[in-house]
Amino acid sequence: MNYFRGLKIKSMNDIQLLINELIKFRDARNWDQFHNSKDLALAISIEAAELNELFLWKTTEDSEKVDKNKLKEELADVFAFSLLLV
Amino acid sequence: MNYFRGLKIKSMNDIQLLINELIKFRDARNWDQFHNSKDLALAISIEAAELNELFLWKTTEDSEKVDKNKLKEELADVFAFSLLLV
Amino acid sequence: MNYFRGLKIKSMNDIQLLINELIKFRDARNWDQFHNSKDLALAISIEAAELNELFLWKTTEDSEKVDKNKLKEELADVFAFSLLLV
Amino acid sequence: MNYFRGLKIKSMNDIQLLINELIKFRDARNWDQFHNSKDLALAISIEAAELNELFLWKTTEDSEKVDKNKLKEELADVFAFSLLLV
Numbered sequence: 641m642n643y644f645r646g647l648k649i650k651s652m653n654d655i656q657l658l659i660n661e662l663i664k665f666r667d668a669r670n671w672d673q674f675h676n677s678k679d680l681a682l683a684i685s686i687e688a689a690e691l692n693e694l695f696l697w698k699t700t701e702d703s704e705k706v707d708k709n710k711l712k713e714e715l716a717d718v719f720a721f722s723l724l725l726v
Numbered sequence: 727m728n729y730f731r732g733l734k735i736k737s738m739n740d741i742q743l744l745i746n747e748l749i750k751f752r753d754a755r756n757w758d759q760f761h762n763s764k765d766l767a768l769a770i771s772i773e774a775a776e777l778n779e780l781f782l783w784k785t786t787e788d789s790e791k792v793d794k795n796k797l798k799e800e801l802a803d804v805f806a807f808s809l810l811l812v
Numbered sequence: 813m814n815y816f817r818g819l820k821i822k823s824m825n826d827i828q829l830l831i832n833e834l835i836k837f838r839d840a841r842n843w844d845q846f847h848n849s850k851d852l853a854l855a856i857s858i859e860a861a862e863l864n865e866l867f868l869w870k871t872t873e874d875s876e877k878v879d880k881n882k883l884k885e886e887l888a889d890v891f892a893f894s895l896l897l898v
Numbered sequence: 899m900n901y902f903r904g905l906k907i908k909s910m911n912d913i914q915l916l917i918n919e920l921i922k923f924r925d926a927r928n929w930d931q932f933h934n935s936k937d938l939a940l941a942i943s944i945e946a947a948e949l950n951e952l953f954l955w956k957t958t959e960d961s962e963k964v965d966k967n968k969l970k971e972e973l974a975d976v977f978a979f980s981l982l983l984v
Contacts, residue, residue, distance in 0.1 A: 654740035674955040677797075678781040678789035682954055684804060685778050685857055688771040689947030695764040696940055697932040700871070703764035711763075711811070718770060718808050722801055760869040768868055771943055775861030782854055783846040785958070826912035849969075850953040850961035856976060857950050860943040867936040875936035883935075883983070890942060890980050894973055 659723050666724065680725040687717035745809050752810065766811040773803035831895050838896065852897040859889035917981050924982065938983040945975035 666672055691714035695703045752758055777800035781789045838844055863886035867875040924930055949972035953961045 655744075658741075676786050676789065677792070678784065678786055679955055681774070681778045681781055682854065682950060685771065685774040686947045686951050686954060688767070688774045688804075689944045692767045692771050692940060693944050695767055696944060697937055698764065700762050700764050703762065706763070715808055715811060718774075718804065722804050722808070725797070725801060765869055768864060768940065772861045772865050772868060775858045778854060779858050782858060783851055827916075830913075848958050848961065849964070850956065850958050853946070853950045853953055857943070857946040860939070860946045860976075864939045864943050867939055870936065872934050872936055875934065878935070887980055887983060890946075890976065894976050894980070897969070897973060 655723070659726060662720055662723055675724055677725060680721050683721040684718060684725070687714060687721060690714050691718060741809070745812060748806055748809055761810055763811060766807050769807040770804055770811070773800060773807060776800050777804060827895070831898060834892055834895055847896055849897060852893050855893040856890060856897070859886060859893060862886050863890060913981070917984060920978055920981055933982055935983060938979050941979040942976055942983070945972060945979060948972050949976060 666675065691711070694706045694710060694714065698706075752761065777797070780792045780796060780800065784792075838847065863883070866878045866882060866886065870878075924933065949969070952964045952968060952972065956964075
């Protein structure tokens with residue numbers, strides 16, 4: 641389902657800057673050879689699963705108490721691979 | 727794995743604006759009652775899978791030719807739920 | 813994590829029969845050309861996400877009340893692609 | 899999509915035996931308290947992602963050369979949680 645289809649976003653200079661940083665970070669490590677669309681999408685899924693692992697076997701209430709730093713690290717990977725696929 | 731741990735990001739006014747827009751969009755639809763951390767993380771995974779479905783059974787080469795609008799719609803949902811979990 | 817590493821399973825004639833049926837079903841449709849290991853694993857993930865979609869935004873209690881037929885259809889796809897990857 | 903909707907399966911005594919073994923294995927560890935439908939489905943997704951991680955950044959050809967034991971361990975977890983959800 642496309643939940644956010646109706647949402648309009650204004651010009652996003654910061655996000656373009658962020659993508660530029662990510663590309664620099666990637667190219668410095670020579671990862672661009674691996675970063676085709678299919679594998680980037682797969683990487684997003686795998687990182688999303690690691691994010692979900694923080695909540696597995698936890699109640700909804702206990703899920704709100706997960707370590708915020710771990711949450712941010714997993715989210716950062718989801719964002720990074722998503723931005724590289726834009 | 728935390729691939730992007732070393733990456734430093736400057737202050738992100740646009741992203742905060744984007745989160746604000748998302749929260750307004752969500753609250754206007756009364757979705758906040760459903761948006762606990764555990765379900766938001768699950769939503770990210772489900773949207774990531776829909777994104778991957780664009781590439782399923784395709785070669786790496788054919789995967790580069792997927793419809794860019796569909797790709798962006800699926801990515802938008804991944805971003806939206808991810809930003810709501812920040 | 814490998815939760816079930818310690819589990820010992822006896823010989824599984826029915827499961828081999830099931831795999832044989834799946835392979836016949838697949839070959840009759842000429843799908844074997846698409847069924848490489850990487851795409852089969854991806855298909856498992858995508859079907860698992862469709863399964864999870866039945867529970868998205870639902871409480872743990874309401875999740876027990878999902879349509880058992882839909883649940884079985886989604887599980888069947890997870891099993892089928894998993895058996896084809898064995 | 900429900901790919902395997904048309905497939906008919908004969909009675910599966912071995913699979914029922916397998917489910918019985920899994921339930922014994924689980925109950926001996928007192929895991930049944932965590933095994934609600936929503937979390938079992940989530941566990942399937944997470945294990946499916948670990949399976950996919952074996953193939954990430956690999957070509958289709960190299961994906962056929964992954965360690966068969968690792969593949970089987972990841973698949974075993976997908977099967978186990980799927981059977982516990984039946």
